[in-house]
Amino acid sequence: MSRKILLATITLAALGGLYQAPAFAQGHMGTPQEQKACSRDASRFCRKDLGNDMAVQGCLQANRAKLSKSCSKVFQSHGM
Template sequence: MGGRRSPSQGHMGTPQEQQACRRDAQRFSRQQLGDDGAVQQCLQQNRTRLSKSCQKVFASHGM
C-alpha cells in the first residue's frame, strides 16, 4: 500500500520541485509555511511574481 499522495494535498511535487519554489514560499507565504496546502494556494495567488523555475513547477502540474 502506497502513501496517500494526491495532487491537492500533501507535499507538492518532487524534492527538486519543492526546492524550486522554496525561496518563493519563504518570500511570499512565510505565514503559511508548514501547511503545504496553504503555501500552494499562496504561491498560486502570487504566480506572476514567482521565479521562473517555480512557475515551471506549477505549469507542469497543470495549475
C-alpha cells in the same frame, strides 16, 4: 445512520482530491526538486503559511505573476 454515510462520502471525496495535487514526497507536496524550485518564493511570499503545504500552494498560486521562472515551471508542469 445516513448522515454518517454522507459524512464518510464527503471525507473520502476530499481525500481523493489530494491525490490530484502535486505528488507527495517526504510528507510534503511536490518532489524534492519541485520544493527546491519554489522554496525561495515560498519563503518570500508565504512565510506565514510555511508548514501548511496546502496553504503554501494556494499562496504561491495567488502570487503566480511574481514567481521565479523555476517555480512557475513547477505549476505549469502540473497544469496549474
